[in-house]
Amino acid sequence: MLKKRGISGVITVVILIALVLTIVGIVWAVVNNLVKGELGSAESCFGIFGEVNLNSRYTCYNSSMQELLFSINIGDVDVDEALIGVSGQGTGVSFKLSSQAGQINNVVTYPNRSASVRLPSKNSGFTYIFNMAGAGFSGNPDSISIEGKEAL
Numbered sequence: 001m002l003k004k005r006g007i008s009g010v011i012t013v014v015i016l017i018a019l020v021l022t023i024v025g026i027v028w029a030v031v032n033n034l035v036k037g038e039l040g041s042a043e044s045c046f047g048i049f050g051e052v053n054l055n056s057r058y059t060c061y062n063s064s065m066q067e068l069l070f071s072i073n074i075g076d077v078d079v080d081e082a083l084i085g086v087s088g089q090g091t092g093v094s095f096k097l098s099s100q101a102g103q104i105n106n107v108v109t110y111p112n113r114s115a116s117v118r119l120p121s122k123n124s125g126f127t128y129i130f131n132m133a134g135a136g137f138s139g140n141p142d143s144i145s146i147e148g149k150e151a152l
Contacts, residue, residue, distance in 0.1 A: 052072070052073075052075070052146060054070060054144060055125060059071055067130065067132060068144065069129055069130075072128070072146060073124075077122065077150060079122075080099055080149050080150065081096050081098045081119065082119055084144070085144065086137075088142040089140070089142070091136055097118065097128075099118060102117065102118065103117070105134070107129070107130055107131075110126075111127075113129065
């Protein structure tokens, strides 16, 4: 008579461990690719930290003209665009300055007041005039902020 033999306990444990390791490897590969894809877009912010600044020496408010003069300095980095935010007395507005010349409502260059505005290039700076009254502000500005986006 033939004896029926099953798989030994040791072989069963080895097969289960191999199966678990394979599944963990597959899950790790999928999660790793997803995380790397999301981090790639966030890394563009870290490369320009401290390189896109408001120059406080040339940033001021002219109350008689209701104009905010602000100066942007770009360090040793190529920047595609910058988001500028201005707020004051319950009102806020934001706009994008691009490396390509274009027109933005209530923003002109200083001192020639050209309506064609663009971001400064690498290692340079520009000063702009923001018409507060034209943008719907009734009083003095409280704050101005800038966030740059590095060229990819």
